[in-house]
Amino acid sequence: xxxxxxxxxxxxxxxxxxxxxxxxxxxxxxxxxxxxxxxxxxxxxxxxxxxxxxxxxxxxxxxxxxxxxxxxxxxxxxxxxxxxxxxxxxxxxxxxxxxxxxxxxxxxxxxxxxxxxxxxxxxxxxxxxxxxxxxxxxxxxxxxxxxxxxxxx
Amino acid sequence: xxxxxxxxxxxxxxxxxxxxxxxxxxxxxxxxxxxxxxxxxxxxxxxxxxxxxxxxxxxxxxxxxxxxxxxxxxxxxxxxxxxxxxxxxxxxxxxxxxxxxxxxxxxxxxxxxxxxxxxxxxxxxxxxxxxxxxxxxxxxxxxxxxxxxxxxx
DNA sequence: GTTGAAATGAAAGTCCA
DNA sequence: TGGACTTTCATTTCAAC
Numbered sequence: 001x002x003x004x005x006x007x008x009x010x011x012x013x014x015x016x017x018x019x020x021x022x023x024x025x026x027x028x029x030x031x032x033x034x035x036x037x038x039x040x041x042x043x044x045x046x047x048x049x050x051x052x053x054x055x056x057x058x059x060x061x062x063x064x065x066x067x068x069x070x071x072x073x074x075x076x077x078x079x080x081x082x083x084x085x086x087x088x089x090x091x092x093x094x095x096x097x098x099x100x101x102x103x104x105x106x107x108x109x110x111x112x113x114x115x116x117x118x119x120x121x122x123x124x125x126x127x128x129x130x131x132x133x134x135x136x137x138x139x140x141x142x143x144x145x146x147x148x149x150x151x152x153x
Numbered sequence: 154x155x156x157x158x159x160x161x162x163x164x165x166x167x168x169x170x171x172x173x174x175x176x177x178x179x180x181x182x183x184x185x186x187x188x189x190x191x192x193x194x195x196x197x198x199x200x201x202x203x204x205x206x207x208x209x210x211x212x213x214x215x216x217x218x219x220x221x222x223x224x225x226x227x228x229x230x231x232x233x234x235x236x237x238x239x240x241x242x243x244x245x246x247x248x249x250x251x252x253x254x255x256x257x258x259x260x261x262x263x264x265x266x267x268x269x270x271x272x273x274x275x276x277x278x279x280x281x282x283x284x285x286x287x288x289x290x291x292x293x294x295x296x297x298x299x300x301x302x303x304x305x306x
Numbered sequence: 307g308t309t310g311a312a313a314t315g316a317a318a319g320t321c322c323a
Numbered sequence: 324t325g326g327a328c329t330t331t332c333a334t335t336t337c338a339a340c
Contacts, residue, residue, distance in 0.1 A: 008219070016214060023176050023210040026315060038316080040326055053218045057176040058299065060208040061169060066161070066304050073226070073255065073262055075290070087296045094305070099297035102226065102290035109226055109290055115305045137228070137255035137262055143240045144252035146211065151219050152247065152268050179334060191335070193307050 008053070008151050011036065015044055016054075020148045023057040060146070068095070068113040070120055071142075075106035075135035076127060083107075085130060095123065106135065161206070161304055164189065168197055169207075173301045176210040213299070221248070221266040223273055224295075228259035228288035229280060236260075238283060248276065259288065 008016075014034040018025060025033075031041035048054040063071060076086060086108055090099040098111040114120050120136070127134050161169075167187040171178060178186075184194035201207040216224065229239060239261055243252040251264040267273050273289070280287050 016212065019212040020214070021209070021211075023212045027317095028315065037327055039318090039328090042316080043325085051218055052215055055213040055215050056174070057210065057212055058174075059169065059172040059176045059210055061173070061302050062205055062208050063302055065204055065206045066302055068302060068305070071253075073253070090297050091300075094303070096297065097300050097302065098295070100224075100226070100295045101293040103293060104288070104290040106290060109292075113302055119305070135257070137257040137259060139262075140254040140256060142251070142253045144243050144249065147244075147250050149214050149216055149219055149221060149250065149266055150247070152221075152272070181334060190308055192309090192337085195335080196307090 012044060012048065013150055015041065015048070016150075017148055019045075019054075019057075020146070063113040067115050069116060070114045071139040072112050072114070072120060073137045073139070074110040074112060074124070074127070075137075076108040076110060077105065077133040077135070078107050079131050083132075086132065089126070089130065093123070093126070095119065165197060165201065166303055168194065168201070169303075170301055172198075172207070172210075173299070216266045220268045222269060223267045224292040225265050225267070225273060226290045226292070227263040227265060227277070227280070228290075229261040229263060230258065230286040230288075231260050232284050236285075239285065242279070242283060246276070246279070248272065 011034055015030065018030055018033050027042045027045070028038045030045075031038045034041060036044070045054070063069075078086065087099060090096045090108075090110060095112050095114045096110055097113055098109075100109045101107065102109045112120070112123065114123065120138070124134050124136065164187055168183065171183055171186050180195045180198070181191045183198075184191045187194060189197070198207070216222075231239065240252060243249045243263060248265050248267045249263055250266055251262075253262045254260065255262045265273070265276060267276065273291075277287050277289065
């Protein structure tokens with residue numbers, strides 16, 4: 001390893017950018033796009049994985065064709081203490097995509113995708129029954145999503 | 154198309170589940186895991202893409218090795234009208250990952266990843282200078298993320 | 307959806323700067 | 324040491340069933 005710090009040069013950034021756009025690129029094509037040979041780019045990708053900068057490769061799934069017309073963020077306030085019951089519920093509950101423990105007025109921030117407002121109402125009812133207070137923001141549009149994370153300048 | 158509704162059978166769901174976990178699987182290996190031949194699974198994936206259920210393939214990048222220790226949600230309230238300036242700013246501003254237009258108290262919900270609290274303070278200062286009011290929730294931990302979206306029962 | 311053949315891409319070892 | 328070439332092997336793709 002040339003240095004202990006995980007510094008990304010312009011090539012690594014280009015590689016991440018291309019993979020972010022399409023992670024199913026062949027190494028040959030990826031190399032062509034960033035100006036490297038296939039073995040060279042393969043080695044760089046391997047190092048990015050080894051350094052745990054690249055955690056894995058996933059698929060972007062649209063929620064609407066799956067019958068999930070409504071996306072919402074729900075700020076959840078529990079009754080004073082951090083409740084592991086919420087996490088267990090979120091893990092099992094269909095439609096809950098993310099659960100973040102946060103600072104501020106709410107203890108947790110949920111991201112959900114549901115078929116309609118009725119389903120959202122049902123879900124909020126469950127949270128209230130569990131003793132939580134909810135602050136719901138329905139997503140109207142998403143002008144920005146999936147932007148690549150690059151090292152600070 | 155056998156039906157106008159985009160209904161996913163158990164095989165499609167298995168395919169999405171496997172691709173969600175690792176989108177760089179070979180079609181042969183993917184087929185082996187879901188119990189299909191390579192051409193069959195290739196055709197199913199092609200249909201999922203065509204139906205815009207699969208939007209693309211991306212890479213999961215860890216923010217911490219890139220020097221992004223802080224993730225936060227920022228509820229942004231503008232001065233009455235929906236401001237396209239915020240979207241333009243969010244698109245250009247380093248560290249802003251998502252921007253959703255939402256209902257409720259805030260007009261937009263941002264997700265950001267930054268090196269430290271100082272960078273967060275700087276970013277919030279920019280928003281205030283632009284005339285926005287911010288409600289910030291710093292992410293302490295993320296017990297749930299990247300859960301697969303399946304059709305409602 | 308499956309099987310088999312031809313073309314394409316990936317991986318490993320070797321050589322060179 | 325890190326990148327480029329070549330061979331070998333796996334994978335994709337197309338055709339026929």
